[in-house]
Amino acid sequence: MKEKYYQLLKEKFAEKEDVLTEIINLEAILRLPKGTEHFVSDVHGEYEAFNHVLRNGSGSVRGKVEECFKHETQVDITDLCTLIYYPKEKIILEKSRIGAKASLHQWYYEKILQLVQVTDYAGKKYTRSKMHKAFPKEFAYIMEELLNGLDTKSDKQDYYTSIVEKIVALNQAPRLIQALAETIQRLVVDHLHVVGDIYDRGPQPDAIMERLIGLHSVDIQWGNHDIIWLAAMGGSLPALVNLIRIQARYGNLAILEKSYGIHLRPLIEYSQQYYTVQPHFNPVMDEADEVSLREQEICNQVQQACAILQFKLEGQLIHRRPEFQMAHRLVLEKIDYNAQTIELHGRTYPLEQFQAPTIDPSSPCQLTNEETCLLHQLLTSYQDSEKLKRHMDFLYEKGQMYLCYNNNLLLHGCVPLHDNGDFKSLRIDNHSYAGKALLDFYQEQVEKCYAKPKVTDDFATDLMWYLWAGENSSLFGKKAMTTFERYYITDKKSHIEEKNAYYSLRNEEKICEEILVSFGLPKTGHIINGHTPVKEKQGESPMKANKRMLVIDGGFAKAYQKKTGIAGYTLLSNSYGMLLAAHQPFTSIEDAVENGTDIVSVLRVVEQVDSRKKVAETNIGEKLKQESEDLLYLYQNFDRF
Incomplete structure (x- = not known):
């Protein structure tokens, strides 16, 4: 061999x-010094903010520009950074401002020179071979020559000047500037880690996926909101109705209809036939969202229809999989349909705005023939979407349940624990899985499910839904998902979702060290989590357990920002150590270009090393x-x- x-x-x-x-x-x-790793999490469809963070490398680009020109006070750092972030938009703005052709050409010349200097500086820790690979093909030769001729005091000054002048004269300066800007972004950040939850809540997850597909080096740790999209592509009907309900909840049905071409008209007509608009189901939207009253009503009715379909399908699955131990979530079977009440945990609650026109009280989880046909149509349309299939294939190929990388453990949610710190197990077919073995088992089942998308009720497909809502799911990490209670019960105590012990124990350094060691990592590593928004305005810190635990979900999703007080954390790991970046809400590309606004607010040192870390390590x-x-x-x- x-x-x-x-x-x-x-x-x-x-x-x-x-x-x-x-x-x-x-x-x-x-x-050579190791390249910069960039960590983001819980972007939840907020494309513009995510895209900006990628373009500025969470402050890394500005840092390089400042270092490059630290002895040249005449360079406008903010202006140059804006050009690197948004070259097309910045050039359009400068054209309108400058006007005169000669002056514009001079601006082009100056900016190309500055960008070449930054490109050279950003690439100092790479080999020439790697630098060349980072150049766009159409400008690779020109960029190589410009870098070689940087020293304008040498005999090459005239040669260098003639190259730039010819580029400007042939109206290629805007394209070259864009190529240089994108090369700088690529050189500054060597690798991107997405620690879960690309999908749901925000309006443009598809744009985020396209951006990720275009990156040179990226990995993904699946989040609970990602897994239901993968599960639906793998054939899970409960996952499918869950994700449609969530899109309706946030007024984002257009993601499915317009972005992915999924045929929702039969579902909308079904929803309008059986459900009237109820206040509890009004979509959650930002003030800036442009959704008509009619569209809001459709979202309201679709949300109700999907909720009942969801509880029916989940009930069937819970009966089918007693090993999941979720009989307490057979909510439709706990309802007194005459009294319109439900008994949960020994208490009886009145139901509010509960409509169940298609439920047979004698067999509440049974689908009608109409619903069975509707669900088949929806699943076929979902799985047949070429764009969605391409995105899910990428999410599957680049994704995993967890990643051990450079002595760090990256996972979206948790490693399920008991209150005493022992690993909590899931027992399947007389075999118990816990800790790393549990997450490896989940990975194996995801692969089995995705390989057979036409099978809708085998164990692997059902486990994909369990990863969304199961007590021992490392992606969910709570005792129960109380969707039913939040919709139909007024008493907010019933809405509480009890978190796994991991979320309190992760504050203890000893626990974090034990988890790291169990995954084959040194105690000096870090666990990097997303999933739970850090409520900074309430004094919560993203750095826990003497910095062994780093939580980088700070709330990219606008729905979270009132609770968190910020608009997301990101993390940087370079040859000098680790930095945590806290971001303010993103305004707009126009504001960024016209006023040079940025959204990195605070950089906090997590770790500094005595000597620069090399690639060999x-x-x-x-x-x-x-x-x-x-x-x-x-x-x-x-x-x-």
Whole structure:
């Protein structure tokens, strides 16, 4: 087997000297400073704010620009940063401001020079080969020449000037400026981690997915809101009606209809036939949302219809899977339909605005023939959406339940724990899964479900829904999801969702260290979580357990920002250590371009290192070391293969 491997490896290198060159290249890379990792979480469809954070690298771009020009006071740092973030929009603005052609050409010349300087500075910790790969193909040669001719005091000054002047004269300056700006963004941030919840609440998750697909290096840890979209693509009907209900809840049915081309007309007509508008189901929207009264009424009725369909389907699943131990969530079977009351946990509650025209009290979880047909149509339309399938495939391929990366554990929600700190288990087929083994089991079942999208009720597909709402789900992490209570019961005490012990115990350094070690990581690493918004205005800190635990859900979703007081946390890890960035709400691209506004408010040091961390000390470094060893063996035995 090894012989065949080396034979295949030799096919990549025509000559023995080529192997030596690659070994030297890898050894050089290992000694370079590690690239910057950027961590974001819980972006919830808020594309513009997310896009801005990517463009500015949570303050990393500005940091590079300031370092590059620290001895040149005449450079307007804010103005140059804005050009790097939004080159197209900034150029349009400057054209209208400057007017005169000669003056505009001079502006182009100055900005190209400054951008080339920043590009060179941002790429100092990379090999020339990696720098070249970062250049857009159409400008790779020109950018290489501009970087080589940066020293305008040398004999190349005229050569350098002629290149820029020719670019400007041929009206290619705007395209080159955009190429330089995008290259700087790519060089400043080497890798992006998305720690869950791309979907739901905000209006543009599809735009976020397109942005992620276009990035050069990204991984995703699935969130609970991501998993129901994946589950629906894998064939889960309870997941499908859950996600449609959530879109209706936030006035975002257009995501499904217009963005993904899913045919909702049969569902809308069904909802209008059986449900009247009720105040409890008014969609939750921002003041700036432009949703007509008619659309709000549709969202109201669709939300009610999906809620009842959801409780029916969930009831069937709970009966089908007694091992999930969720009989307490058979809510439709706990209702007195004559008295319009429900008995939960030994208490009887009156139901408010409860409409159930399609429920048979003698068999409340049974679907009508009309509902069975409707659900089949919805699932087919969902799974047949080419754009959605492409997005879900990417989410699946780049995603996982957790990631161990550079001594950090990235996971969206929790590692389920008992109150005493022991790992909480899920028992399936006489086998108990807990801790890392539980999350590995979940990963395996997600893969099985996604491989068979036409199977709608096998164990793997049902477990995908359990990951959304189950007590031992690492993505949910609560005893029960009280959707029914929040819709139909006035007493808010019934709405409380009791969190897993993890969320209090993660404040203890010893617990965090034990979790890290159980995943094969050193005690000095960090657990990086999303999922639970950090209520900063109430004094909560995102850094817990002596900084072993970092929670970076600060509320990108506008629905959370009144509670959190900020608009999201992000995290940066570079060769010097780790920084936590707190963001203020994003206003608009227009404001950012015209006024140079930014949304990073505070950078907090999480960790500083005594000496810069090298690539050799990273996960990528381990792979490169192995590659180097394999190449060395090939070099020493080149003639054998």
